[in-house]
Amino acid sequence: MLKTPDWEMMIVFYFFLGGVAGGAYFTAAIADNFGGPRDRQVVRVGYLLSLPLILLCGLLLIADLGVPARFLNMLWVFKFWDPMSIGAWGLGVFGAFSFVSSVLAFSDSAQMASLRRKLSLVGTIFGFFLASYTGVLVSNTALPFWGDARLMGALFLASAASTGMAAISLLLFLMGEPAGEGWGKVKRADRYSMIIELVILAVFLGLLGSAAAPIVAGSFAPLFWGGLVAAGLLVPLAMEFLGPRAKAASVVSAVLVLAGGFVLRYVILMSIQT
């Protein structure tokens, strides 16, 4: 009889918020490097959103330890093949990039902007890392379903992108700057991410087959199919493509995507641990 690690709500929140932080950062970095002056708000919001989330992530991780005061013990060892080990390092390094990018996002000088763009290209790698390593972490355990899911990291990354972009889009709306072209671009990028996420999710379930039973059947199935597949992906996509062009529709769709991302982590973590 195998044992589950009792990673419960704090880790569900960590997986979700880490994804949003990574997704927001790499979205901002891509907008920074490939977008134009009209995307400046996207860039700022993305960088500045990632920073507090990473701090929160660090606190959640430490609080969830059996002996929180020993969290530094993870940083005396570096095992490149161990997701838990490089995860702790990756979170720290990503936090540093997020901090520098956030500070530089306030500067109007062209030199600083150029430095910020170059740094963000490296930071993006760590953003992608934070967005996906949590999936690779659970898919390399001895437990059924988790250990069988080869695309767990890929799925978490696509979900991190869609939720990170939804979070930026929501913040832009709340800041009262939804009309800018940047907002439209974030929403377009979010649509692409959701489509990629749907495709990966379909292959993920196909590869798992009956091993996916903990989420596709049983007591977690309604939440998975209703909360993630329908409300978190299909409805927002349908609203984006077919729905009214009203701003309110975009807000509802962003909220649904965020809730779906949370549900994804929740069902994956909790379904085999209860």
Place this chain on the structure above:
Amino acid sequence: MARTLAMFTDTSLCIGCRACQVACKQWNELPMEQPEWTGTYQNHAHFTDKTYRLVRFIEKSEQKGDLAWLLMSDVCKHCGEAGCLEACPTGAIYRTDYGTVNINQDVCNGCRYCVSSCPFGVVAFNHDTGTASKCTFCNDRIHNGLGPACAKACPTDSIQFGFRDELVAKAKNRVEKLKGMGLKNARLYGADPGDFLGGLNAFFLLLDKPGTYNLPDKPKLPQRNVFVDSVLSIGSALAVGFGAMVAFRERGQRKGGDTDA
């Protein structure tokens, strides 16, 4: 590195007295737990942070309606390639000079990744100390010339302690002897390093298929897919990143040929 030590548990000799379970509790100062009704004589149902040795009482139905009673004193396998050790991010889980796997209680910070990485469900989280715990192979005893408490207490030599190479040779002879006595399903579990997990330093002689004892046939190292999973994640990053690039690209600034449709 010193010569590898091992424990050989010969289930054909086990009488289910649980002296090993009690000796383990006493030596390691493990507190009692509430007994559970498991449907058999077995108690407890699983390894816990307070139960490192556990006698399994397996009732197997035979064709003639008889019941075969299989007894097995189970313990941490001290795997040659240990999932818990690979998973540990603090270095708390280490391999001793004798080849056994131990958890340094002063270093473990309770992340619990090892708990989910044990292919046998051995490692358990101790909520009192906030750390992971499991059989230590009586690390304090073996470093002072004594065998593990369980092996010492076993009245039938079902649990034997010694150098691994000697015990494996002994175990192989024992299997042949049992087969000669008509126990056709007798086999070793984890004795050969080539079978799985680099060989178990606590290996077993079973009288039936591993599945009958709720043991996995060919357990695998949980970390074997880190590379593949990472490459697939990078693929996902490229797809998502490309999508975002297309969405944010400034058409007016593109060089040549790019017309705004």
